[in-house]
Amino acid sequence: MKIYVxxxxxxxxxxxxxVAEAIVTEAARRGVTIExxxxxxxxxxxxxxxxxxxxxxxxxxxxxxxVADVPxxxxxxxxxPKALGLVExxxxxxxxxxxxxxxxxVIDPLxxxxxxxxxxxxxxxxxxxxxxxxxxxxxxxxGLRGRGGAGFPTGIKWKTVSEAPGERKYIVCNADEGxxxxxxxxxxxxxxxxxxxEGMAIAGxxxxxxxxxxxxxxxxxxxxxxxEAAVRLAREAAILGAQFxxxxxxxxxxxxxxxxxxxxxxxxxxxxxxxxxPPLPALEGFMGKPTVVNNVISLASVPVILAKGAAxxxxxxxxxxxxxxxxxxAGNVRFGGLYETAFGLTLxxxxxxxxxxxxxxxxxxxxxxxxxxxxxxxxxxxxxxFGYEEFAGQGGLIGHAGLTIFDDSADMLAQAxxxxxxxxxxxxxxxxxxxxxxxxxxxxxxxIAKGDAAAIPLLTDLCSTMKSGxxxxxxxxxxYPVLSALTHFPxxxxxxxxxxx
Amino acid sequence: xLDSADLSDRIAEIIADHQGxxxxxxxxxxxxxxxxxxxxxxxxxxxxNALTLSKAEVHGVVTFYHDFREAxxxxxxxxxxxxxxxxxMGADRVAGAIKAALxxxxxxxxxxxxxxxEPVFCLGLCACGPAAMVDGRLVGRCDASVVLEVSx
Numbered sequence: 199m200k201i202y203v204x205x206x207x208x209x210x211x212x213x214x215x216x217v218a219e220a221i222v223t224e225a226a227r228r229g230v231t232i233e234x235x236x237x238x239x240x241x242x243x244x245x246x247x248x249x250x251x252x253x254x255x256x257x258x259x260x261x262x263x264x265v266a267d268v269p270x271x272x273x274x275x276x277x278x279p280k281a282l283g284l285v286e287x288x289x290x291x292x293x294x295x296x297x298x299x300x301x302x303x304v305i306d307p308l309x310x311x312x313x314x315x316x317x318x319x320x321x322x323x324x325x326x327x328x329x330x331x332x333x334x335x336x337x338x339x340x341g342l343r344g345r346g347g348a349g350f351p352t353g354i355k356w357k358t359v360s361e362a363p364g365e366r367k368y369i370v371c372n373a374d375e376g377x378x379x380x381x382x383x384x385x386x387x388x389x390x391x392x393x394x395x396e397g398m399a400i401a402g403x404x405x406x407x408x409x410x411x412x413x414x415x416x417x418x419x420x421x422x423x424x425x426e427a428a429v430r431l432a433r434e435a436a437i438l439g440a441q442f443x444x445x446x447x448x449x450x451x452x453x454x455x456x457x458x459x460x461x462x463x464x465x466x467x468x469x470x471x472x473x474x475x476p477p478l479p480a481l482e483g484f485m486g487k488p489t490v491v492n493n494v495i496s497l498a499s500v501p502v503i504l505a506k507g508a509a510x511x512x513x514x515x516x517x518x519x520x521x522x523x524x525x526x527x528a529g530n531v532r533f534g535g536l537y538e539t540a541f542g543l544t545l546x547x548x549x550x551x552x553x554x555x556x557x558x559x560x561x562x563x564x565x566x567x568x569x570x571x572x573x574x575x576x577x578x579x580x581x582x583x584f585g586y587e588e589f590a591g592q593g594g595l596i597g598h599a600g601l602t603i604f605d606d607s608a609d610m611l612a613q614a615x616x617x618x619x620x621x622x623x624x625x626x627x628x629x630x631x632x633x634x635x636x637x638x639x640x641x642x643x644x645x646i647a648k649g650d651a652a653a654i655p656l657l658t659d660l661c662s663t664m665k666s667g668x669x670x671x672x673x674x675x676x677x678y679p680v681l682s683a684l685t686h687f688p689x690x691x692x693x694x695x696x697x698x699x
Numbered sequence: 700x701l702d703s704a705d706l707s708d709r710i711a712e713i714i715a716d717h718q719g720x721x722x723x724x725x726x727x728x729x730x731x732x733x734x735x736x737x738x739x740x741x742x743x744x745x746x747x748n749a750l751t752l753s754k755a756e757v758h759g760v761v762t763f764y765h766d767f768r769e770a771x772x773x774x775x776x777x778x779x780x781x782x783x784x785x786x787x788m789g790a791d792r793v794a795g796a797i798k799a800a801l802x803x804x805x806x807x808x809x810x811x812x813x814x815x816x817e818p819v820f821c822l823g824l825c826a827c828g829p830a831a832m833v834d835g836r837l838v839g840r841c842d843a844s845v846v847l848e849v850s851x
């Protein structure tokens with residue numbers, strides 16, 4: 199009997215470890231031999247812990263599992279009160295186009311044999327037979343853009359590093375996934391770490407870099423453990439070694455280190471302060487050497503692009519947003535989790551159809567798209583197709599593709615205040631608009647809350663200074679949530695005293 | 700407790716373990732904190748000396764990052780997520796109840812040294828909020844009863 203119990207952080211946070219332990223105990227008590235696989239998550243967080251049992255017909259899902267549901271697993275799975283049928287046939291799974299996440303939830307994350315059996319290493323093997331310029335051309339042709347949020351074409355960045363003079367170059371994977379509502383990097387590293395390793399090895403071939411770093415935030419202990427184990431296994435299998443090696447580094451709780459230059463300073467052992475650009479990290483990055491800094495999902499999308507060809511990847515998507523995007527649907531949501539699909543679904547399709555609205559059953563008031571620096575969108579924006587330019591056109595951004603759903607109990611003035619408070623806490627302190635602007639922003643919003651309408655133009659003016667005067671996206675984009683809340687939900691910013699009068 | 704000679708020996712060992720790395724300061728600080736629960740004051744000049752940095756530079760790094768603490772924490776560390784996805788599920792309300800139950804605010808430790816309460820901005824558990832971390836263990840859909848886990 200082969201049983202899968204996820205080791206994914208979300209599953210563990212909902213009791214997966216206790217369920218796994220109970221399964222082992224119950225099997226021993228009944229004298230049943232089992233093979234327990236700790237896999238990644240399929241991304242259906244409302245069903246976690248989602249246990250699967252392998253059958254001749256495929257993998258039957260049972261969830262959300264509790265310890266009390268364990269004994270019934272051994273009495274005919276189809277009759278289990280929480281049996282869901284074949285996982286691959288669930289509507290959430292059938293609706294997706296899983297390219298980057300094809301193996302996540304399916305394979306044993308730390309089995310190279312399983313990885314290869316599901317198409318792993320095909321991309322790297324192909325890249326080994328190509329020239330540097332051919333690899334770069336393939337990635338450029340795919341249309342892949344930085345999935346961390348900035349949306350810069352990955353192939354162009356690689357070309358710059360590839361052609362930069364110098365013996366020593368680096369590949370740095372940005373796994374400092376600090377945006378609320380995002381967990382795609384975490385799920386990928388926990389569920390299919392070899393894909394990231396393969397993507398980084400291909401980046402090494404394309405640029406001539408011999409060393410890679412994965413900078414993982416300290417808030418992700420499971421991802422750190424799995425990535426460290428995967429790197430060891432890859433070294434033993436000679437996938438990593440003299441030609442290209444990877445080191446795992448752990449962050450220390452600073453949100454701003456998700457910004458690439460701040461991350462590089464942190465890697466070098468300095469305060470995570472933002473660097474002015476130019477010079478671009480592609481020319482003077484880690485230790486002043488040419489450096490590719492890419493997000494986890496950008497790098498993890500490269501193996502499938504090399505394996506299936508740029509055209510296959512590029513065929514998905516709309517406009518200048520090519521390929522697929524792992525949507526992370528979070529907050530007050532009925533069906534939350536990870537949903538990989540081609541760019542182009544509308545916000546309304548994602549929130550109402552896929553996510554099924556709120557967990558509380560109350561109406562959706564706002565959806566914050568793109569993390570703490572993304573705009574709050576009202577229902578009137580629901581026709582916007584999911585793409586980089588399309589969201590920019592609505593005064594927003596897609597960022598790392600996280601969506602936080604709020605019901606009608608949300609107070610948008612409080613959300614705007616939090617955006618400024620968060621910026622003040624996490625500001626690296628280098629530039630004035632961010633360091634001081636965020637503090638003044640909190641004070642100004644407090645004045646508005648007390649009924650001082652004259653503070654509203656002051657807030658918009660402050661936001662414009664922060665937007666155009668900040669060094670990086672932290673100060674520069676904090677105005678997105680603040681101004682979108684103010685613009686779309688003006689009632690929440692009208693003086694409380696009116697209600698009292 | 701270690702005496703100062705033991706402390707300095709242990710820190711020297713940690714430094715030696717990491718000195719081959721490119722940019723070893725954060726890995727060293729993580730290892731020191733793992734060994735002692737905080738960054739003991741004498742570690743700062745010792746690390747600075749070994750890495751040919753100024754004390755101010757090492758102190759600057761220790762104080763820049765939220766993770767590094769200059770004094771020991773309580774016996775338990777309770778981290779509650781304050782970020783937007785958890786807010787949408789009532790994290791502020793849960794945090795308020797927990798603060799009231801413990802009688803402390805963020806970054807404080809109960810008078811009996813039992814528990815330190817820390818805010819965290821995202822644990823990546825955004826579809827099962829509010830999220831918490833109790834002594835390194837992840838908790839999804841947490842409510843105020845999570846304080847019972849740090850009662851001993």
